[in-house]
Amino acid sequence: MPSIAGQVAIYLHWQLLLYRDKRRVDPQMAPIATALSESDMADLAAFFAAQRPAPPPSAPPASARSDAGRLSRRCAGSRRGRVAISMAR
Ligand code: HEM
Numbered sequence: 001m002p003s004i005a006g007q008v009a010i011y012l013h014w015q016l017l018l019y020r021d022k023r024r025v026d027p028q029m030a031p032i033a034t035a036l037s038e039s040d041m042a043d044l045a046a047f048f049a050a051q052r053p054a055p056p057p058s059a060p061p062a063s064a065r066s067d068a069g070r071l072s073r074r075c076a077g078s079r080r081g082r083v084a085i086s087m088a089r
Contacts, residue, residue, distance in 0.1 A: 001028075009042075009049035016041040 004012055018024035019033035053057070 001043065003047045003053055005051035007049060008035035009045040012048055013041050032075040 015024060015037065016033045016036060017038075019026060019029040020036070033041075
């Protein structure tokens with residue numbers, strides 16, 4: 001089930017119309033969209049667009065972070081790393 005919080009209202013409204021008209025097909029969403037009036041759809045779209053998306057589930061584990069540090073140090077010491085750094089300036 002996709003996260004709809006914070007998506008653009010007109011996009012959400014449009015998807016509900018597509019589900020209702022069977023131009024987008026999903027067995028869970030079809031009955032929901034079919035039961036909605038267009039003004040319900042506009043209200044729901046505005047409501048979900050105003051919500052903040054949930055933060056990502058968790059920060060990367062410490063092992064991944066130290067790996068990243070080790071790898072970036074290795075890159076900075078290589079010829080490629082220097083090229084990338086000089087290009088970035
Ligand atoms: C029990 C309640 C609900 C369930 C189980 C459910 C489930 C789903 C699923 C499985 C999808 C993806 C379908 C696909 O791949 O096409 C979807 C998409 C969507 N649902 Fe629902 N839904 C529920 C309630 C609602 C409600 C109340 C709204 C009202 C705004 C809503 C709006 C949408 C929209 C706009 C999409 C498309 C999202 C996108 O394209 O990113 N859903 N839902």
